[in-house]
Amino acid sequence: MSFDADGFSIYEGFLQRLQGNRLQELQNSAPPANARNCLAHAAIRELAAAPECRELAGALLGEKARAVKATFFDKNPDKNWKVPPHQDVTITVREKADVAGFTCWTIKDGVPNVQPPSEVLERIVAFRFHLDDCSADNGALIVWPGSHRAGRLKDDGIDHWLLEKPLGLTCPVGAGGLMVMRPLLIHASSQAVRPSHRRVIHIEYTAADLPAPLRWYDEVG
Ligand SMILES: O=C(O)CCC(=O)C(=O)O
Numbered sequence: 210m211s212f213d214a215d216g217f218s219i220y221e222g223f224l225q226r227l228q229g230n231r232l233q234e235l236q237n238s239a240p241p242a243n244a245r246n247c248l249a250h251a252a253i254r255e256l257a258a259a260p261e262c263r264e265l266a267g268a269l270l271g272e273k274a275r276a277v278k279a280t281f282f283d284k285n286p287d288k289n290w291k292v293p294p295h296q297d298v299t300i301t302v303r304e305k306a307d308v309a310g311f312t313c314w315t316i317k318d319g320v321p322n323v324q325p326p327s328e329v330l331e332r333i334v335a336f337r338f339h340l341d342d343c344s345a346d347n348g349a350l351i352v353w354p355g356s357h358r359a360g361r362l363k364d365d366g367i368d369h370w371l372l373e374k375p376l377g378l379t380c381p382v383g384a385g386g387l388m389v390m391r392p393l394l395i396h397a398s399s400q401a402v403r404p405s406h407r408r409v410i411h412i413e414y415t416a417a418d419l420p421a422p423l424r425w426y427d428e429v430g
Pocket of ligand 1: 297396
């Protein structure tokens with residue numbers, strides 16, 4: 210198994226190994242509810258800029274790697290969602306601008322979201338930091354290893370993958386663990402069977418600049 214071939218890797222106990230063991234501090238200071246665009250949240254910003262995270266992002270993406278987007282997920286008995294198999298194809302930017310290849314503009318929580326060309330998505334890596342144990346019963350991600358190498362897929366491309374390989378691989382991760390994944394890796398998330406809190410800080414890093422006048426919504430690192 211390798212990150213390049215599979216499109217994901219899991220590092221158990223990553224937060225515990227950060228300088229000062231950050232798991233408990235992050236559990237205590239995490240946002241109170243699901244939130245988008247949370248690189249401005251002090252604890253998340255600090256995590257995104259932690260030397261160990263920047264070093265790993267730099268090794269995967271190149272020395273200009275920095276965090277450009279963060280989302281906080283808390284799957285719990287009141288918010289127990291299910292997401293069908295998909296690729297992550299949206300980025301957030303400062304301001305809308307008509308640039309070739311950037312399509313499907315929307316505004317979410319006041320922030321412009323857009324689907325960039327595949328080359329931009331291929332230069333992003335998502336870091337998912339788990340604040341709680343995330344088991345097969347508690348909303349673990351299901352992934353289709355290697356699917357990122359097919360590039361950006363249309364819906365029928367995803368259907369084709371699912372016909373060939375109906376069962377994805379469920380990825381349990383313990384509290385403090387980090388799952389690193391390519392956004393174009395096909396992934397899904399099931400409802401928790403035994404829901405309790407399943408908190409994940411999802412931070413996206415890239416070394417890429419956007420074509421002017423577009424700018425990433427936020428940049429840390
Ligand atoms: O954490 C989850 O349950 C959903 C994650 C997901 O599907 C995504 O980030 O696109």
